[in-house]
Amino acid sequence: MAAESLIRDVLSQTEVEALYVGFNHLFSIKLHHGGLFKNYPRREYVRGSVDYVDLVDIDKFSVHELDLVMGRLKYSKDEVRYYHYLVPNGGLDDGIRPLGTDHEVRSFSAYVSDNKLMNVYVEHEISIFPSLYFTCSGSNVTIQEISEKNSKTELYGQKGKKLMLAWHENIENSEENANVVDLGIDEEQVDENPKIPIRAVQEQFQRRFDQKISMMKAFRAKTFAMEQLHGDFSSQYGRLRDYVDELIRVNPGTTVKLEVEAATDPTSPERKFKRIYVCLGSLKQGYKAIGRELLGLDGAFLKGPFPGQLLTAVGLDPNNGIYPLAYAIVEAETMLSWSWFLECIADDLDLGTNSNYTFISDRQKGIIPALQKVFPCAEHRFCLRHILENMKQQYKGKIYKDTLWKLATDTTLVYFQKDMDALKEVNSGAHLWLSKIPPEHWSRSHFSGRAISDVLLNNMCEVLNSKLLDGRDKPIITMLEFVREYLSRRIVNVLRVIDKSKGLLTPYATKLMESIKRDANRYTAKWNGGDHYQVSSAQGSQYVVNMATRTCACRSWEITGIPCRHAVAAIRCMAEFGEEHGSPESYVNHVYRMERWKQVYSHKVYPTNGMSEWSKSQVPTVIVPPAYHKPIGRPKKARKRSRVEIEEGTGAGGSKAGKTLTCGKCKKKGHNRRSCKGQEQNG
Known part of the structure; x- marks a missing residue:
């Protein structure tokens, strides 16, 4: 390929189509090289160059041929590189595939007959910028040495194109030849990898300057850099009303309810933050278009310096994917906060107290009495996974798990009662324990059918929480923007799938x-x-x-x-x-129906301007952060896994040890897709 192909820097789609008429085995590559992937807030390939490689023969194509092209582009043959390709009509968030093994090359080749211009991205293990020194661990910490005479030797922080980690300590006292050293994190690199390990900062500094710094000093330095990127936790509360005005301005129909604590001194200009509820106008319209009276409810801890919970309400779209409706930041999960959240939802969906809506939850603190208060006629399903978790505390074993799932999936009262009697024969104690939970909360045999869904698990909220995890340790406005940007990005991703889907149904x-x-x-x-x-x-x-x-x-x-x-x-x-x-x-x-799916996602979430462009709120009082109570011990970042997740090796950080692999290709046990030697099943 390298000897016959042509490399150029401009190529139009029209040229591609004209170039390969009658040549099914030839295609062109749009080669993105010299850059790196940036994953936050969305995946991009930044700081790279683009060249076009023409007359590529798919019958002779391999990764070795790409190496030859990289050589012609003046890259070292000793450089370690990783190749990826973009699935046609896909996005960088979900369409990137590896291009290294023979199997991956074959998968790549399958697209060529219908797509004559393929995007290939190059990831470089070593930066092409020699002035930057990268850690081998890929922590994205960089050290740059700057020589300045007649100045004191110190480590310092500054904000410019590069964010410098704040640090003040003399290395040497030489007045004649002092080195000013900055331990810096590039803004784009912090955006890409906001979880740079503190230990990596320490090790990097020690390797470069043969000096040790404490864990606390490295932590403070990183904290300073993160504040420059994401803002200060306290000061963002003061601009919360400005953000609300901007959000409502650019997203018509949006509901935002902001509550503050009652003022102890009415003459004080400050008000302590209490709660905020957001229901974007487009999501409100899209959810109503679904026609499903079903909402999942869940709460998750905030991980920043101020206490709070992120409450979410999530529905199911026509393709049984998640469709978030509303979210709120509240002081804690209590009956009062859940009642307030549900009342806000009732106002947005025009639901009365006699509404027979269907909700599913994990039975969080306060949610059961709150639902009984706001929606006394509602159908409330309990997440079956949490019932199983509680059951396992007294009744362990596969027989109890299988019986519970059998009872939950029974669709008729006759079969439900038959299986309950069978459980009683096995263990009367387990039968008595389960009988105390009304079956209308967890068995399909007792569901009304109004929700048009047989869902038994609150996975819709679990999925959303996993997507918002990285935003829960951000300042309040940054966190709210993280949620809004994810919701906007999800709509775009679903629209891509809709464009490729055909037929009457989803x-x-x-x-x-x-x-x-x-x-x-x-x-x-x-x-x-x-x-x-x-x-x-x-x-x-x-x-x-x-x-x-x-x-x-x-x-x-x-x-x-x-x-x-x-x-x-x-x-x-x-x-x-x-x-x-x-x-x-x-x-x-x-x-x-496909028609309904398209209608739901026709409503878009609109972007907001930067903070400097926001209008000043006309409300005379200023919002300040809630009271901060420092918790004992080191803050926990990882969610505590349940007993079921630990035993099954699922959840965040779940181990695969002891689990039997299931091949995604032939569906047989004992191996994975990569090592499969069989044929993919049809149908």
Whole structure:
């Protein structure tokens, strides 16, 4: 490839299409090199160059050929490099794939026939800027030495293109030849890696200057640099009202409710922050367009110097993906704070106290009485994972776990009672313990079906919390902007998927219907001449399907809004008798339609201007931070994993030790996709 290909710095899409007419095996590469990836707040390739490589033969293409091209671009052959490619129509946040092994090259090659211009990115282990000294650990700490005569020798902090870690201590007392040393972190590098280890700062300094600094001094230096990037924790409260005005200005229909503590001195210009609630106008409109009366509720600790909780309300979109509705920062998880949050949601969704909405939660502190107060008629589901966690404290073993899941997934009262009786025979104590939790909170057999979802786990909130984890240790405005930027970015990412999706239903519903239709082959339907069908299997099961009410005796259709296998068998029977009917997909609830999915994500979150552009709030009082009570011990960054997560090796930092691998390609146990020698399963 290197000998025949042409390297140039400009190439248009029109030129590419014209260049390869009739040559299916040839393509061009848009090579991004000399830069690095920046992951925060979104992934970008910065400080790099772009060259185009033409007339690449896919039959001869390999990573070795890329090395030859890099040589022609004057890179050292001894440099360690990592190649990545971008999936066509994908973004850097979710479309980057490795390009190193033969298998990865084959995956890359599969895109070439339909995409004649492929983006390839080069990651360099060693920076091409020789003035910067990088640690081998990739901590992004840099040290630069500056010579200045007739000046005192000191370490200092300054803000410019580079953020300098604040530090003051003499290294030597030579007045004739002193070195001014700055221990600096580049702004883009801190954005990319905000968790630079303190120990890396210490080791870097000692290697460069043969001097030791304490952990505390290195920590203070890093803290100073982070404040320059993200702002000061205390001072941002003073601009909170300005931020609220800007957020409402650029996002029409947005609801923001800001509460302060009651003033002990009414004449004082200061008011202590208490709570803030945000429901972006676009998310409010998008959520209402879904048509699902379901919300997951959860809370998470803030990790900064001031106490508080981040409360979230999350729904499910037509593709069963998360759709955040609202979020709030409150003083703590109490009945009062949850009641306030729920009342704010009720106002935004126009819900009365008699609303029979469906909520799912982990039964956090205060949430049960708060729901009973604000929505006394609501259906409240308990996350099954947390019920299992509590159950394991007294009743351990796979039999109890399997029985609980069987009871939760039963869709009829008959099967539920049968399985409860079986549990009683195994262990009457476990039966008594579980009987104390009303089944309408955790078993599908007792769900009403109003939510059009059979969800048993509060995973929707867990997913959102994991995405917002890195924002929970930021100053309050930076944290609120972190949440808003994630929500905006998620809409963009989903729109990319929507553009590539075809058909009547969303990808989730389409895949589920394909599975249901295969299962329906095992059933026989008999028509009664009206709207009812008797559906039976060879194993002896038998259910009645009512096509007029679109229900089945198994209740699955009623709960999920998607025809069950018995209903699909009945629909096929309608065709045999010449009855008016459509495809099984046409009987799926409109919640799962592609048209609805597009409508939901047609509402965009708009960006805000920088802090210097905000108008000054006309409110005469100034908001100050809440009271700070220093906790005992070192602040914990990692979430405490539950008993279930520890045993199953899941959750943050979960170990894979002792777990059986499942191949993502052939679905068999004992190996992974990379070492698989079988063929990918069809269907």
